[in-house]
Amino acid sequence: MGTLQHFIKQTLTIMDEQFNTHIDGLNVPSRLKQSMLYSLEAGGKRIRPLLLLATYQAFDSELEKVFSTATALELIHTYSLIHDDLPAMDDDDYRRGKLTNHKAFDEATAILAGDALLTHSFYLVTNDNHLTDKEKVKIISLLSETSGPKGMVAGQILDIDAENKTINVDQLEKIHVLKTGELIKFAVKAGAILGGATEGQIKDLELFAYHLGLLFQIQDDILDVIGEDEKLGKAAGSDEDQNKSTYPKLLGLENAIALRNKHALTAKELLNRTEANTALLEEIVDYFNQRDH
Amino acid sequence: MGTLQHFIKQTLTIMDEQFNTHIDGLNVPSRLKQSMLYSLEAGGKRIRPLLLLATYQAFDSELEKVFSTATALELIHTYSLIHDDLPAMDDDDYRRGKLTNHKAFDEATAILAGDALLTHSFYLVTNDNHLTDKEKVKIISLLSETSGPKGMVAGQILDIDAENKTINVDQLEKIHVLKTGELIKFAVKAGAILGGATEGQIKDLELFAYHLGLLFQIQDDILDVIGEDEKLGKAAGSDEDQNKSTYPKLLGLENAIALRNKHALTAKELLNRTEANTALLEEIVDYFNQRDH
Numbered sequence: 001m002g003t004l005q006h007f008i009k010q011t012l013t014i015m016d017e018q019f020n021t022h023i024d025g026l027n028v029p030s031r032l033k034q035s036m037l038y039s040l041e042a043g044g045k046r047i048r049p050l051l052l053l054a055t056y057q058a059f060d061s062e063l064e065k066v067f068s069t070a071t072a073l074e075l076i077h078t079y080s081l082i083h084d085d086l087p088a089m090d091d092d093d094y095r096r097g098k099l100t101n102h103k104a105f106d107e108a109t110a111i112l113a114g115d116a117l118l119t120h121s122f123y124l125v126t127n128d129n130h131l132t133d134k135e136k137v138k139i140i141s142l143l144s145e146t147s148g149p150k151g152m153v154a155g156q157i158l159d160i161d162a163e164n165k166t167i168n169v170d171q172l173e174k175i176h177v178l179k180t181g182e183l184i185k186f187a188v189k190a191g192a193i194l195g196g197a198t199e200g201q202i203k204d205l206e207l208f209a210y211h212l213g214l215l216f217q218i219q220d221d222i223l224d225v226i227g228e229d230e231k232l233g234k235a236a237g238s239d240e241d242q243n244k245s246t247y248p249k250l251l252g253l254e255n256a257i258a259l260r261n262k263h264a265l266t267a268k269e270l271l272n273r274t275e276a277n278t279a280l281l282e283e284i285v286d287y288f289n290q291r292d293h
Numbered sequence: 294m295g296t297l298q299h300f301i302k303q304t305l306t307i308m309d310e311q312f313n314t315h316i317d318g319l320n321v322p323s324r325l326k327q328s329m330l331y332s333l334e335a336g337g338k339r340i341r342p343l344l345l346l347a348t349y350q351a352f353d354s355e356l357e358k359v360f361s362t363a364t365a366l367e368l369i370h371t372y373s374l375i376h377d378d379l380p381a382m383d384d385d386d387y388r389r390g391k392l393t394n395h396k397a398f399d400e401a402t403a404i405l406a407g408d409a410l411l412t413h414s415f416y417l418v419t420n421d422n423h424l425t426d427k428e429k430v431k432i433i434s435l436l437s438e439t440s441g442p443k444g445m446v447a448g449q450i451l452d453i454d455a456e457n458k459t460i461n462v463d464q465l466e467k468i469h470v471l472k473t474g475e476l477i478k479f480a481v482k483a484g485a486i487l488g489g490a491t492e493g494q495i496k497d498l499e500l501f502a503y504h505l506g507l508l509f510q511i512q513d514d515i516l517d518v519i520g521e522d523e524k525l526g527k528a529a530g531s532d533e534d535q536n537k538s539t540y541p542k543l544l545g546l547e548n549a550i551a552l553r554n555k556h557a558l559t560a561k562e563l564l565n566r567t568e569a570n571t572a573l574l575e576e577i578v579d580y581f582n583q584r585d586h
Contacts, residue, residue, distance in 0.1 A: 028442040032450045036442065083408060088400030107381030108453055111404065112446050115376060115411065119441035122415050126434035133426040140433060141419035148412035149321040149329070153405050157325045160401055 004283040011050045011070075014063075016041075018071040022124055028116075035105045035113035039078050043096045048073050048187045051212075054284055055191025055205065058276040066194050068128035069139055072121035073190070076147045077183055079117035082110050084156065118147075131194070139190055146182040155179025164243045172245050173214065181213035188212075201274045208270040208281075215263035216288045218256055221246035225253060227292065264289045297576040304343045304363075307356075309334075311364040315417055321409075328398045328406035332371050336389045341366045341480045344505075347577055348484030348498060351569040359487050361421035362432055365414035366483070369440050370476055372410035375403050377449065411440075424487070432483055439475040448472025457536045462543050466507065474506035481505075494567045501563040501574075508556035509581050511549055514539035518546060520585065557582045 019040050026033055049070035056066045085092040085100040086107065093103050102110035125131070125139050145151060155178025162175060188209035192202045225248045247256040267285050271278040312333050319326055342363035349359045378385040378393040379400065386396050395403035418424070418432050438444060448471025455468060481502035485495045518541045540549040560578050564571040 026442055028447050029450045029454075031454075032442055032447060079408075083404055086404065088404060102381075108379075109450070111376055111379065111381060112450055115372075115407075116442035116446045118408065118411060119437050119446065122433055123437035123441055126430050126437065133430045136433075137419050137426045137429050140415055140429075144412050144416035144419065148416055149319055149325055149409035153409045153412065154321050154325060157322045157402070157405055161322075161324075 002283070004280060004287060007054065007280060008046075008050060011046050011053055014053075014067060015046050015049055015071065015074060018067055022068075022071060023120075026120075031105065031109060032113060032116060035101060035109045036117055038104055039082050039101050039113065040074070040117075042098050044074070044078070046074060047216075048077055048183055051184065051187040051209075051281075051284065052191040054280045055188045056195040058274070058278045058281060059192065059195030059197050065130045066191060068124045068130070069143075069190050069194065070187075072124045072139075072143060073183065073187060075117045075121040075124070076143065076152075079114040079121075080147075080152060080156070080183075082114040082117070086110060089156075089160065135194060138193060142186055142189060142193075146186040151178060151182035152180075155182065162245060165245075167245050169247075169250050172247065172250060176214060176217040177210065180217055181210060184213040184216070185209040197274075197276065201276060204270050204274050208267050208274075211263040211267040211270070212285065212288065215260050215267065215285070218247045218260040218263070219288060219291060221248055222253065222256055222260065223292065224248075260289060295576070297573060297580060300347065300573060301339075301343060304339050304346055307346075307360060308339050308342055308364065308367060311360055315361075315364060316413075319413075324398065324402060325406060325409060328394060328402045329410055331397055332375050332394050332406065333367070333410075335391050337367070337371070339367060340509075341370055341476055344477065344480040344502075344574075344577065345484040347573045348481045349488040351567070351571045351574060352485065352488030352490050352494075358423045359484060361417045361423070362436075362483050362487065363480075365417045365432075365436060366476065366480060368410045368414040368417070369436065369445075372407040372414075373440075373445060373449070373476075375407040375410070379403060382449075382453070428487060431486060435479055435482060435486075439479040444471060444475035445473075448475065455538060458538075460538050462540075465538050465540065465543060469507060469510040470503065473510055474503060477506040477509070478502040490567075490569065494569060497563050497567050501560050501567075504556040504560040504563070505578065505581065508553050508560065508578070511540045511553040511556070512581060512584060514541055515546065515549055515553065516584075516586065517541075553582065 019037065023033065023036055023040060052066055052070045052073060053063060057063060081095065082101045084090050085095060086102055092100050094100060098104070100110075101113060105113070121143070122140055125136055125143070128136070131139070147153070155175055158171075158175045159179055162171065167175075185206060188205050189202060192205045197205065224246065247259065251259065264285050268282055271281050271285075312330065316326065316329055316333060345359060345363045345366060346356060350356060374388065375394045377383050378388060379395055385393050387393060391397070393403075394406060398406070414436070415433055418429055418436070421429070424432070440446070448468055451464075451468045452472055455464065460468075478499060481498050482495060485498045490498065517539065540552065544552065557578050561575055564574050564578075
């Protein structure tokens with residue numbers, strides 16, 4: 001098994017343990033907890049925690065230091081999926097081959113489970129003994145900025161506005177940079193900050209995250225055209241059904257693939273420039289670029 | 294104009310200024326900002342910020358120190374109202390005589406405006422230069438705990454579960470202690486902590502907040518029976534229409550009034566015990582106890 005495969009498995013195990021400790025152990029009404037755990041355990045790939053851990057270990061090997069930050073990040077990602085799937089938003093009945101939260105429970109519970117996951121993510125960071133107060137404040141500031149009205153939530157509003165409209169590639173990029181890119185930026189920046197990276201390295205890695213986020217999204221769009229239903233856990237071509245703008249639709253499939261590869265190249269160049277121990281992050285670029293689900 | 298009336302007016306002005314600076318100044322998609330501001334400016338009584346400021350000034354006079362914490366608290370209270378009003382939750386069309394957020398905008402926007410307000414509240418605290426890192430961490434820990442799955446969100450889940458069911462007074466109290474009491478506890482505790490209160494004083498004030506929260510809620514239920522439509526901004530008797538359990542319904546009106554007065558007395562005794570400058574907080578007890586809307 002390669003280094004990345006091993007690291008991915010390790011990340012999945014860490015996340016499961018964290019959810020056991022920090023969510024399953026919560027003394028809260030049972031339906032609320034079940035609903036929170038249902039979506040946390042719905043088979044996510046833990047890409048954001050993976051990125052955070054991989055960036056951190058480019059600078060430091062004491063991984064425990066970033067466990068709660070990685071968990072907070074996955075909580076926020078999960079809350080955003082629950083709210084995105086609601087009838088008033090994307091109205092999805094399935095995600096990753098399982099019923100969405102509001103279908104497995106009900107709408108009110110899904111809204112509240114999302115609210116609870118979002119709120120609890122900040123509690124986790126403030127109560128982590130591995131971090132100094134200064135680090136906690138930095139992380140919470142970055143997490144609330146990237147996931148809030150200037151970040152992910154802005155992306156979600158723009159995404160809804162863009163439905164059934166013709167938008168250009170610049171507008172599409174802006175939506176993705178906000179909607180998925182901001183949390184990817186958080187993952188990389190938080191890993192670098194807590195790992196003790198220099199200002200210059202943090203800047204390079206922030207730019208790396210920008211290109212990585214876009215290549216991830218373009219590949220997502222590509223998979224929606226060419227992927228197989230079974231591997232995706234949703235119907236391939238579902239973006240087209242919903243009249244969503246995608247890179248293949250705006251650029252054509254070949255140009256979309258070329259753009260994706262260009263982002264991968266730039267991402268690797270930026271990693272190289274940091275002169276940190278970024279072998280794992282390079283593998284992640286290839287992994288994102290070639291994934292089939 | 295009495296001291297409390299003056300302080301209430303001052304609090305309203307401070308909150309307006311804070312929203313101007315921290316929300317109106319945000320560089321975010323226009324509909325999102327409008328939706329956030331719509332509910333923030335919908336004529337709330339700012340009771341939680343008022344309590345926070347009044348508790349703080351029992352110990353210290355440099356009010357600027359708690360502005361962003363008071364603002365964060367009002368943001369979280371406002372998000373909770375927006376989400377509570379949604380069709381999947383209480384399904385209310387009006388609040389304080391104005392259309393609810395999802396009626397003035399749409400459901401998706403209302404969900405996202407709530408998410409944005411919640412997330413941004415933590416950003417405000419981390420970026421306030423009046424607080425030390427240690428204070429920021431304490432405040433965020435307390436705010437995320439009282440508003441999260443162990444606090445306000447738990448209360449909301451229990452409240453939904455209790456609809457159309459017969460519950461007893463203990464169960465009703467538990468719902469209120471979580472749903473409204475936790476944020477009142479935060480207001481008082483945060484004011485005391487940032488004001489430099491001793492451990493003993495903080496403990497007394499936390500208990501004070503418990504009694505104050507209950508008297509506030511009982512009076513709310515009483516007003517729903519005897520209040521006039523116009524002053525309430527909603528139809529009096531609306532709780533009864535919705536088959537909600539209330540104190541007057543479970544205890545009878547006279548016993549509910551007696552219980553409310555008992556909480557007021559205990560609250561004042563606890564204030565007295567702190568030996569702090571609590572004249573304003575005492576006035577607030579009377580204000581809550583006698584309010585007619």
